[in-house]
Amino acid sequence: MSDADEVVLVDAAGRPSGRMDRRRVHSDRTPRHLAFSLYLLDDRDRVLATRRALTKRTWPGVWTNTCCGHPRPGEAGPDAVRRRLGEELGLTVTGLRCVLPDFSYRAVDAGGIVENELCPTFVGRLAGPGAEPDPDPDEVMQWAWVDLTDLALAARSAPFAFSPWAAAQLPLLAPSAERSLEGAAR
Numbered sequence: 001m002s003d004a005d006e007v008v009l010v011d012a013a014g015r016p017s018g019r020m021d022r023r024r025v026h027s028d029r030t031p032r033h034l035a036f037s038l039y040l041l042d043d044r045d046r047v048l049a050t051r052r053a054l055t056k057r058t059w060p061g062v063w064t065n066t067c068c069g070h071p072r073p074g075e076a077g078p079d080a081v082r083r084r085l086g087e088e089l090g091l092t093v094t095g096l097r098c099v100l101p102d103f104s105y106r107a108v109d110a111g112g113i114v115e116n117e118l119c120p121t122f123v124g125r126l127a128g129p130g131a132e133p134d135p136d137p138d139e140v141m142q143w144a145w146v147d148l149t150d151l152a153l154a155a156r157s158a159p160f161a162f163s164p165w166a167a168a169q170l171p172l173l174a175p176s177a178e179r180s181l182e183g184a185a186r
Helices: 077-089 148-157 164-173 175-185
Strands: 006-010 016-021 036-041 046-052 067-069 093-100 104-108 114-118 121-126 140-147
Touching (some): 036 077, 046 077, 067 077, 077 121, 093 164, 114 164, 140 148, 148 164
Parallel strands (some): 036 121
Antiparallel strands (some): 036 046, 046 140, 093 121, 104 114
16 A cells, blocks of 8 residues: 555544544544644635535535645645645745644544544745645535635525635634634624
C-alpha cells in the first residue's frame, strides 16, 4: 500500500496511532484521523468559499472552506495544504499559518457516513494577485470570494447549506460575525 493513498489515524490525544487506506477510512464507523482545512484570503481580505461537487461521497453540493484534505503519513500539515490547494483549485498560498491547531469534529451525513477528524485549520493568502481558481470538477462545482463575516453569518443562519466542519470553524474564525448575529437576534 502506498503512503499516497493513506491517512494518519490518531488517538484521543491526537497522536498518530496507525494508517488506513484513504478510500476505506470513511464509513459508518470512521476511526479518528488527521485532516486539515484551509481558508484562503485574497488581497481584499475575502475568503475563497467553495461548493463541493455533487459526486463527493460526503456532503455533496454544500458550501465549505477553500479546501480540505488529509496529510499523508510523514507529510507536514502545511505541505499537505499546499498540495491539495494545487490539486483542487490550481492555486498557491503564501503566509500560511495554523489558527485552530486543535479543531476536531465528528459528524454523520445523510447517507450514514461518519467524519471523525482532528482537523487543524489554516489561513493563508492567495499567491499571485488576480489568480483565479481552476477547480477540479470532481472536487469543486462552484466558488466565490466572500467577506469572512458574511460567510460566517450565512453558515450560522443556514448551517444545512454548509459542511459541518465549516459551520463549526467559521464562528471561531470570525468572532465579529458571531457578535453581529447575536445582536441581530435580540
